[in-house]
Each structure stands twice: as structure tokens, then as C-alpha cells.
Amino acid sequence: MTITKPVGGESATLRDCLARWPSGVAVVTTVDQDGARRGFTATAFSSLSARPPLVLVCLDRSADCHPAFDGAEAMAVHLLRDDQAQLATRFATKAADKYEDLSSTPGLSRVPLLDDVLARLECELVNRFDGGDHVILVGLVRRSEVFPGEPLVYCGRLFRSLPPEESSV
Template sequence: MTITELESATLRDCLARWPSGVAVVTTLDQSGARRGFTATAFSSLSSSPPLVLVCLDRSADCHPAFDGAEAMAVHLLRDDQAQLAARFATKAVDKYGGLASTPGLGRVPLLDGVLGRLECELVNRFDGGDHVILVGLVRRCEVFPGEPLVYCGRVFRSLPPEESPA
């Protein structure tokens, strides 16, 4: 069964109404160059063993790097990091220009100032149509203060402040 162009647009509009967190996923390519992308399709998969999954568009510049990578880092973004999300979502730009990173598991670049960070061994890849589903075994995890960046309605947003109980 195929979806018509009109149905496809309706599907995209419908899915854009679902809010999700925003993450930047990083790795190294075969030459040791830092690569990465912005993901809104990220999820916990299992707590025992600790597995996460993230979906990568096959047309992304960094797709070949993740195809051969042994490790990745998932950075959960804070609500003041929309520019970082936009940078890693843009094709054909120097995503790391002027951006500090430190080497983590497998020398994968780790970004500072994020809400949370998971260092993962890449243990599986599954076909997901125009995406590949990357499955990572979490080897290290860190949590930092802040509020999450959210993507909904095709824009980055902050959650409203919590109301105090009456």
C-alpha cells in the first residue's frame, strides 16, 4: 500500500504534533573525524541490559560514519540549546567549528553543557525504511541540571515552568 502525496503531507502534519525531546548524537568516522546529527527519534529500549535506540536518516551526511562506528554518544539537550540542535541538523556545515569536545568511549566526541549524556557501544542496526535504527548498549551515563529542549510543531520549544501545588 502506498500513501498519496496528500496523505503523506497529512501524516507529516499529524506526526509533527507529537512532542519529543532533542538529542545530538556523535561518533567518529573511519578517518577519526568527528561526526554527528540531531535526533528527535530517541528512546530507551531496555533497562536490562541498558539499551537505547536512535533513528538516523539515511540521507544524512554522517550516515556512513555511523554505518561503520563502534560507539556513539547521545547528548540530551537543554532548553537553551536550540542553536546547537539546529547546527547538528544542518547538512554541509562544520558542526564542530568552535565547539569544544572531549573524547569519551571509543574516543567519541562528548559535548559539554547538556542535560544528560549516554556513552554507548553500537550493538545493532536495523532497517527502518528511509532511516536506520541504531541500538546502543549504554556503558556510561551522566545527568546534569537543566530543563529539556522539546521539538513540536516543527519548532524547538521549552516546557512551561511547573506550577506550584495550591
């Protein structure tokens, strides 16, 4: 039996519907005007254009780090490995010192670059768009790196790993 309800507002049905869509998990970092490192966990991340190389990420306007990204010149998007759910949770937690005991190196515009991730994109922030209770950050990719590992996936309100790839013979 299928139950349908009108979509809108903060309905539980809408949240349940959207929770069924799997997505990768990223940590997005920047520095604020005082040079303090800021960041958040995002599942709303996407490639936007190949020419020029643009990506987008959505940031909740109520996030502690929203003001930092509102005035930032650059951001780094870190795609997480399947063993990094704890890192995703750390950057999703409000009012936490997200960088405590975490090594990072300065990248483009001194944005913190996290080590040991699946992939990393350093971006110049070129645009921001209204997205309701979120802001859509558009970054021009200036540098990208890929590292070994498998992606962390978020689906059904849980972190998951993809099954091992089956070999085709």
C-alpha cells in the first residue's frame, strides 16, 4: 500500500522521501575573516559544470559556520572515505571545536585542507544563491586531488559503505 501526502513545509513524509536518496558525504572547510578555521558536513554536493569546472554545495543558514562562508573567498570540499563517519559527525555537530586534535594544512586562501580523505577540491567561491533555508555555494575548482579508498554514503539517516565491487569475468 502506498501512502501519499501533500508535499510541503516540514512534513515527516517529505523528510522520509528525501532520506531514501543516497548521497556521498563531504566536509567543507573555510576560514573566517579572523583566520579561524570553520567547516560543516554536507550531503548536498554536486558537480555543476565541466567548463568552467564548477561545483555546488548547500549550507544550512542556521549553521554556526554560515557567517564564515558568507564572507569567504574560498572553500575546500573533502569527499569522505567509508571509514570516516566519525569525521562527518564531528563536522555536523553544532558548537563543537571541529578541528581539535585534527591535522590540516593551509590551502587556497589559507583554507584548511584535511588529510586522508577520498578526494579534495580547492575552490574559489564565485557565487551564492538563495535556496530557502539554505544557501547554495558555487565554487570554481582550482585544484583537485584523488586518494585511495571507497566513498562514505548517507542514506536512510545512516552512514553506509558501498558493497565491494564484483569482478566481471
